[in-house]
Amino acid sequence: MYWMNSRRTFMKLGFFSSGVVIMNGCDVFGIVTLHDTIRVVHKDLFPKAKELNIDTADYMKIVFNHSRITQEDKDFLKNGVKWLNEEALLLFKTTYIKLSDLNRQKVLQSIAKTDWGESWIRYMMQYILEATLGDPIYRGDKNEAAWKWLAYEGGKPSPKKVYL
Template identity: 45%
Template sequence: MFLNTRRTFLKCTAFSTTALILPHTKLFASATILDTLALAQRDLYGDLESAPGFKEINSRAYLSLILTHSRIGEDSKKFITNGATWLEEEAQTLYKTPYTSLSYDERQKTLESTATYKWGESWIDAMLRFIYEAVLGDPIYGINKDSSGWKWLNHVSGLPRPKEPLL
């Protein structure tokens, strides 16, 4: 048998588990899962004139934190990363091109098509919630830089604010 030694078994399972769950895993040999997720979030965020810039809210870092944190359920993490795979599959179906290589308009049409599926609607809802959390979250988590989301909404944070990240 191929997996006849414990060492071989551990090597194989460690490699395959790592390849499946890490957000930096290559997806369709073009981009990482996190690249696809971050671009999808950027496309969902849009260009609201008065809103803080997408770079300032740092949603990518927040999503990376969510995907690696021990308090976030594995089912939730899997749904997020599966969504990136499904989005890539939809881009391939529509344009025969990876999502990250599409034009802005093509990515918008891919998201619109994705939203027609029950899983797609739920996944887009989850991505939007993570964007909102990044806009409204405390800057101690590396998001909402310079409190730009709070300033945009004229929000005054409650006191006391956290002294260290809880996630």
């Protein structure tokens, strides 16, 4: 059974680094990685986290592997990356991460006008704030930089292991 557990873990981790196929009408335009896109989106939505050296995108690995987050929610997050890139392609003929800061903001503003986009951005902000404000054991704010920035003293005792 050990190898099954290892294989399962490998497959879960592989999901986060896997590619998302971007379509241009009926043609395949390209493939982007979920992690790279989420890293740039997080920087665009909450630049202070990047400034504080908080790895909010790395925190998403926990989200995608968490047993209490529904597969439907995980699929929505993954599809949101695809739809975001399709919107970037529609507006600027390239993928989201290849755009300038200004054009990435225009793409975010465009999707925010849609029901799925508004929800997807809300989810992204929720996870950004969890990573930023959560206990360092969850790998977002490993050095308590956000806590220091906010002059916050974390709860005691701190968790000894990640709760999944």
